[in-house]
Amino acid sequence: MPASVAITGIAGNLGRKLARILHGETHVVGFDRRPLRDRPKDVEHHQLDIRKARVEDVFRRSAIQAIAHLGLKHDPRDDAAEAHSFNVAGTQKLLDIAARHGVKKVVLLSSANVYGPAPGNPNFLPEETPLLGAARLPGYRDLIEVDMYVQSFMWQHPGIETVILRPVNIVGPTVRNAPSNYLRLERPITVLGFDPMVQLIHEEDVCRAIALALRPGVRGVYNVTGPGEIPLSAALRELGREPVPLPHFLVRQVVKRLFDARLSSYPPGEVDYIQYLCAVDGSRFVRDTGWTPRFSIRETLRSVLGNR
Amino acid sequence: MAGIGEEIQERLRRWTLELGGPGTRERLEKLTPPRNEYGVDPYGFDVDYLQAAAAPVLWLYRKYFRVKAFGLENVPNEGPVLIVGNHSGQLPFDAAMVEAACLVDKDPPRAVRALVDKWVPTLPFVSTLFARCGQIVGTPENCRRLLAAGEALLVFPEGTRGLNKPFSRRYQLQGFGLGFMRLALENGVPIVPVGVVGAEEQAPAFLDIQPLARLLAFPHFPITLTGLPLPMPVRYRIWFGEPMCFTGSADEEDAVLEGKVARVRDAVAGLLARGIAEREHVFW
Numbered sequence: 001m002p003a004s005v006a007i008t009g010i011a012g013n014l015g016r017k018l019a020r021i022l023h024g025e026t027h028v029v030g031f032d033r034r035p036l037r038d039r040p041k042d043v044e045h046h047q048l049d050i051r052k053a054r055v056e057d058v059f060r061r062s063a064i065q066a067i068a069h070l071g072l073k074h075d076p077r078d079d080a081a082e083a084h085s086f087n088v089a090g091t092q093k094l095l096d097i098a099a100r101h102g103v104k105k106v107v108l109l110s111s112a113n114v115y116g117p118a119p120g121n122p123n124f125l126p127e128e129t130p131l132l133g134a135a136r137l138p139g140y141r142d143l144i145e146v147d148m149y150v151q152s153f154m155w156q157h158p159g160i161e162t163v164i165l166r167p168v169n170i171v172g173p174t175v176r177n178a179p180s181n182y183l184r185l186e187r188p189i190t191v192l193g194f195d196p197m198v199q200l201i202h203e204e205d206v207c208r209a210i211a212l213a214l215r216p217g218v219r220g221v222y223n224v225t226g227p228g229e230i231p232l233s234a235a236l237r238e239l240g241r242e243p244v245p246l247p248h249f250l251v252r253q254v255v256k257r258l259f260d261a262r263l264s265s266y267p268p269g270e271v272d273y274i275q276y277l278c279a280v281d282g283s284r285f286v287r288d289t290g291w292t293p294r295f296s297i298r299e300t301l302r303s304v305l306g307n308r
Numbered sequence: 309m310a311g312i313g314e315e316i317q318e319r320l321r322r323w324t325l326e327l328g329g330p331g332t333r334e335r336l337e338k339l340t341p342p343r344n345e346y347g348v349d350p351y352g353f354d355v356d357y358l359q360a361a362a363a364p365v366l367w368l369y370r371k372y373f374r375v376k377a378f379g380l381e382n383v384p385n386e387g388p389v390l391i392v393g394n395h396s397g398q399l400p401f402d403a404a405m406v407e408a409a410c411l412v413d414k415d416p417p418r419a420v421r422a423l424v425d426k427w428v429p430t431l432p433f434v435s436t437l438f439a440r441c442g443q444i445v446g447t448p449e450n451c452r453r454l455l456a457a458g459e460a461l462l463v464f465p466e467g468t469r470g471l472n473k474p475f476s477r478r479y480q481l482q483g484f485g486l487g488f489m490r491l492a493l494e495n496g497v498p499i500v501p502v503g504v505v506g507a508e509e510q511a512p513a514f515l516d517i518q519p520l521a522r523l524l525a526f527p528h529f530p531i532t533l534t535g536l537p538l539p540m541p542v543r544y545r546i547w548f549g550e551p552m553c554f555t556g557s558a559d560e561e562d563a564v565l566e567g568k569v570a571r572v573r574d575a576v577a578g579l580l581a582r583g584i585a586e587r588e589h590v591f592w
Contacts, residue, residue, distance in 0.1 A: 119427075119428075119429035119435075119445075120426035120429070120445060120447065122445065122447040122448075122449035122450045122453075123351050123444065123449075123450055123453075124350070124449070124450075125449075126449065191432070193431075193433035193434075193436060194432055195352075195435075195436040195439070197348075197350075197351070197352045197439075228344050228350065229348070229351075229352070230344065230348065231346070231348060231352055231440075234346040238346075247432070248432055276429060277429070296345070297345060297346065298345060
């Protein structure tokens, strides 16, 4: 493990969890615009926007060796231009600083959703699949741009071990992302007659995967899979949900109306994820790092209910 | 599962065993694909679901099309194989019948996965039904992965060109795609040719209304004798030929591969000719 690790977005649920896993092993330096609650004493936190010049000063002082870049905004209700600047310009600034101040390792937390669901998708998408996730869901444009930017950074700086992790849908007791919130709905909307296979990973497993990627020797683009694939219907049944199936020619209209009326946080493009396949092949990460998730499918699913 | 109540599923499963004939239960128990705690394999194939969904297919197999299968011993009991056949009949009952033959008339049975068009996953219910029964979208990645895992794949290289051709072109093989040959060469997999006799007459089509097909995003819109593409009770005769092995590079130019593909096409044509010569009537 590198002697000191910077975590962007440390005040988020995943960031806090990652800090808790890492702080015993290494010196953790956090960056986030939000304050960090329940901060362990040995964790250093800088309440800063990563676009600010003061970020570089922290790098000058603290000899940071590795960066875990989790701090991307993805709320569909955010101002698009501001989010774009924060995500893309912020990442560029951060990597620029990393290259100038001797950082040896950069880990980006991307997502398997960058590939995008499509009816013609193979059942398991490899890392080489084009990133078409934004075709129908503009919200993924920033993430895809960041993912591609970090890919080019990987080639520009062969001396820095750059890792892009594309985990499947992250769920867990504390995460508040679209898939977790969807599984928490008592009566989730489904698409009548469609039941795609879905892949989930527990938030703690993702943090363990990030910790694994921070170790020296790991470099490249990796899909990160959890314990396996299940039909969406089986996931909802396990959680005791009562799905509301809507026909495919109506569902996007309904979801759009609900979103526009602020009755739900799902933009209509998200319907693709409950209609078509977007599952990935995680074998490369397993082969190169010996990755195994700790939580079973059932534990992962049930975790969305727990200690909220 | 997917809207079918437990009771109905159980009843369908009993019907499957009844239609399958004596020993069906024992034979089906030999099917042991990998499955997780939710009963599915990573592709969404569910053997219990298949047993229930197979009932109407088996009824068609035994009672409606009264299928006779010949040469099933040519389908290897294990290991990867590509089963390559003629496609016809407007709706793909031929695929279901070839799969049913490998399931109930072969011992040990084989769960054959048909490669389906990219169009299928856009169809409600059909997409789910197909996935739970082990059918798979025919992308090269999927095929490679399944062949590496030793599975049997059913391919119709004519695609919808064969499926939706008019009655006047029955038993005339349409152009074969080359993809299956590349897969066979790349993975060193034998090809079992199959000729399906009967399906070509099940739903005679006279017209293909392309503008309507485009409007509905269907591959074709055939108009048949009955108006609907529903099959008549023709008798099916399914002829499996001897496995063919090919060697060479999968990366050859199309012209080189076409020669190899032509040999498979000729083998299917030969099986069809034999099947037609030996049958006495379309309906019995």
